[in-house]
Amino acid sequence: MQSGIDMARVNYGSAIREAFVYLLDRYPKVFVIGQGLWAKWYVGNSMTDLDKFYGTERIMDSPVSELACTGAAVGASLCGYRPIVVHPRMDFMLYAMDAIVNQAAKWSHMVGGQAHPAVTIRGIINRGGEQGAQHSQALHAWFAHIPGLRVVMPATPQDARDLLIASVLCDDPVLYLDDRWLYELEEDLPPVVECPLEQEGSRVVSRGDDVTLVGAGYSAWLCREAAAALQQRSISAEVIDLRVLNPLDVSTVIQSVEKTGRLCVVDGSWSSCGLAGEVIARVSETLSPRKLLGAPVRITLPDAPAPTSGFLEKLYYPTLDTIMETVARLVIREGVHAKAVD
Amino acid sequence: MQSGIDMARVNYGSAIREAFVYLLDRYPKVFVIGQGLWAKWYVGNSMTDLDKFYGTERIMDSPVSELACTGAAVGASLCGYRPIVVHPRMDFMLYAMDAIVNQAAKWSHMVGGQAHPAVTIRGIINRGGEQGAQHSQALHAWFAHIPGLRVVMPATPQDARDLLIASVLCDDPVLYLDDRWLYELEEDLPPVVECPLEQEGSRVVSRGDDVTLVGAGYSAWLCREAAAALQQRSISAEVIDLRVLNPLDVSTVIQSVEKTGRLCVVDGSWSSCGLAGEVIARVSETLSPRKLLGAPVRITLPDAPAPTSGFLEKLYYPTLDTIMETVARLVIREGVHAKAVD
């Protein structure tokens, strides 16, 4: 670390809170609307006491009306505000799809680029804990399917903070999707430097030669952990954190797979028409098949809604072990030291 | 054609109507609910005068309440009925996502397999004609992403009829997605033979050796037309109609690509996390890369909402020409007569 830069250790949840503080302090047009903003338990530690500091006019807890609240934020954004809508679970957003997909995503295009809904829609992925099928979904692939939306999925405390700031300062509608399973993750953060969201994309977060591991959000974290553990087995994995899912930039993935010849994509949601398949498709359509030492692999949820019983939950979610076994099989199947041909 | 079988020439729109007639005649528990069912123009010729024949109690036109109407159909299906909800455009279904995705898709699983919402949700893909961004979407990939739903997308008059019947007789929630651009397509239909939806899957609709062309719904039709035209250029394309998008069966595609070594997937919706990418991902993760003579290709919409101006619409939708050029490039790039190695 360079000296002279103030680093502060924060976790993912409080890094999100820091982004709110940063934005609310500096940008009077920023306000927040959503459910649970005046409660202590809805959004973990990611917004603690913001209502006390910034007032209930800027931190607006709301009736149970996901559609109108989201639509209202879209409308306010058309009047120069930069609202952040908070959905404490992505599952609740199914009520708000019209505002997000029919209105926000299409508004700029429909009106000839003359107005832009600069709204940020924060959807929290909040799985596990025996919450069951309606309180566990991660629907990022849906939003990544829709042109006009930007979708970010931070995997680290720094990204949790900086991508939220970038999302809110972006003139387009952005889905900011954070994951409760990451809230305890700690990191030393430098001071904020604003960066335009359009310039953010996927990033190599650890270097390796044998296999390319790709994920976003919590899955990117799993990939990093897996890479560290694979090191012990003498498998050198390169890890790529996608960070921005729409527009999706896979250039880093392609470069990496060109080098490693092997691809494993991890995603904590469903497989079919999902994010992992998209990454595999992009790599497959871009690279000559000869560059690949083996068929790419994805690790996703089984084709089932989330169960409640903790016993079944353990079988349901991808774990470090799943990834390590899969990667080991992928690498060993084709021999660690095979090299791609041109 | 075998003698003794009664064939009748019908178009896709009236084939849908025949399925309604078949179901309403034989199954007293079938009823239909949705917008425009008593109008002449909403659903083309696919339901003409059904209200006159079966009464407005079984053909229920509805208030403009997509969510409650869809939810009501789900509820009725839990009481032994087999309702068909009609959404004259898929765009309107964005209001109904909770009933489809949180409720219907998960109901069986959530209650331990003790109850099944045997509801059919018909969404019409109704593009073009300068209708613009909110009246042109084809969101089949979204539903293909959700376990618990079945998704069918008929490309021929016979499938339009038979898959509707199979959908309604299936005990699971089914999205039946038909396409207005196919309504004039004619075919000679044999009498109905009921077939369980679970046994339906993708199908090779024309044989070829040089390239595998894959599509669903209108895109499958485009593929068939393209194959016929490519014949003239001495390119032999095998065409696969996916028919059922969830659960998606790609065995035919894999077998075909094993033979042809080349894959081109056409989809009339967006690329990212869409159907075409899913097919490519499945093939890529199943087949050894050595089986491929070239990188797979997809032809989809540009990453933009649908424009209104007819001038832009022409640039927006994939055409026969797009497919033919793409396939020609794919085949010629790697040489028509190259063969895959094992």
Added chain:
Amino acid sequence: MDMDSFELGDLANPRCYTEPLDIGGCDPVLLRAQLRMMLLIRRVEEKIGDMLAAQKIPTPCHLGIGQEAIAVGVSEYLRPTDRVFGAHRSHAHFLALGGEVTALMAEILGRDAGCSRGMGGSMHLWGGSVGFFGSVPIVAGTVPLAVGAALAAKKDGESAVAVVYLGDGAAEEGSIHESLNLAAVWKLPVLFVCENNLFSSHMHISLRQPSNRVARYAEAHCIQAATVDGNDLVVVSRTSDDMVAAMRDGGGPRFLEVVTYRWRGHVGYREDNDVGVNRSTDLTLWKRRDPIRRLVDALTMAGGWDNHAFHAMDEAVKTEVEKAWQQAETAPYPPASALLDRVYAERH
């Protein structure tokens, strides 16, 4: 519960309210300007109808002929800093605010000179400079947006208001009710203008709702509402003036239900485009409740106005409309790059 107040009664009866308007106390100069605006809207829409019939317009158009008094009355007291939203049937909403006829025509023809730069057509209008924040065809789609625009106005603290036009059919979408509640509980300056034309496409309101006065919903949300003859320019103007003034003073949301009837089918140029319920008898009667004719009659009775004056005005309007159409027809299409360049803000 007082079910009487749930019914429109005579307001829905086309045999009533056919007499000349009561223009007592009105400014005659203003009235003539409003008449001209109503006439302009009508002639524009008639022209669009003709061009639809001639198959010169491919995009679906929803004509509001017969409903002109509403937009003209409501717009009278609005300012360019207010935020107005429409829906699928919004030509009048756009024009009444001062939106340019050529920009509307060009939009309908999908040209780059259109008010939405040719990206939207009839169902997607935008007019930032006149305070028209946009119209889109998803039923009820703009209603929550208008609530948000009112929230923004309240935060701005400069007494701007938001206005959203919605139909009796739109009132069946749940988001309307969520929006009414938000507006009420947060006391937002938003005027919901419900154009109750008794139909949602082919379906009469009696087939869709248990009673025909839509304002009962607003009242349930504790929003002050009025239900008036939507074909009476004077009543619409006065009521919306009062409501908008109260809203500017921090009085919270208002709901204005204006009872009217559209003369054409749900979509397209034909009169008979609605099935399921036979409209033709009613339509003949409703044409006698013509908002334009009733104002003209009143002006004539009041003196200083005659047939001649009317025809002169009409000719001028028609010329304007023809000119606009011709300009629009020759305007270029958007460039091919518009397809991708207008998706995100940054690519400009």
Added chain:
Amino acid sequence: MDMDSFELGDLANPRCYTEPLDIGGCDPVLLRAQLRMMLLIRRVEEKIGDMLAAQKIPTPCHLGIGQEAIAVGVSEYLRPTDRVFGAHRSHAHFLALGGEVTALMAEILGRDAGCSRGMGGSMHLWGGSVGFFGSVPIVAGTVPLAVGAALAAKKDGESAVAVVYLGDGAAEEGSIHESLNLAAVWKLPVLFVCENNLFSSHMHISLRQPSNRVARYAEAHCIQAATVDGNDLVVVSRTSDDMVAAMRDGGGPRFLEVVTYRWRGHVGYREDNDVGVNRSTDLTLWKRRDPIRRLVDALTMAGGWDNHAFHAMDEAVKTEVEKAWQQAETAPYPPASALLDRVYAERH
């Protein structure tokens, strides 16, 4: 508009309605059975609360302690052929219909013997044999489903009814209003039971709606509604009896608003789990409006019932609850295959 009828008034005042119930004209045998059911529900939920505190239950549980009279009163006149839907706080709804305590406990513990075979936990209950069609935690999620069940009942023509429990918070979801309209316009036999406990998680109704009587929405949709003390078993029973009887006779939908208060936090076992509005003073008062105590007092005053009888009943109930819990605790988890086998019907 008559805004008075929009307010709950004394019904929301915990100092009122604390006296023993008026049980005049009631069948004492029935009353005791109902008392036992209320007691069973309370003891079951207290047990669940204790087990939550002891961290023996991982799944989120929403306790309805204090609200027992509602489910018991409403269920009295329902038949197994009726179709009842609940939501996130539905233990009482399930038990009052005759759902087995063991099946509930096992479900909460995620066991295969659970009423949803361990796939749902506390927030997803199913009891086909007693007419409990399901409860799920998406707010308002089941309301349109109940409308559909009522539509099915009407089509069946056998005078079954549908019932759906919803909260005051749920009334803010647009789908409720769409559902009310469908029920009204199609005259469907569905009883909307709105448990107005004045809170939606941490938010008091005064922060969420412009007035606190939810039944005003139903009235706007022309649905006959009543608002009653939800902690008065007799009143709840009688009103729902009347309503259900009218519905069986083809009278169309009804809306029953029952005013109550929950004694625990929104989720979990604690009392103080709500923030933003200080509940503690009110909670102390509301405990004096205890639906069980008020019935016990009334029975005691009427004679033939005393403390001793109550304690005997209570002990029997507690024993039953303990036994059920122990059975549930030792029941096996669903097989691993359940994950995929229960997604679609066909794979059985």
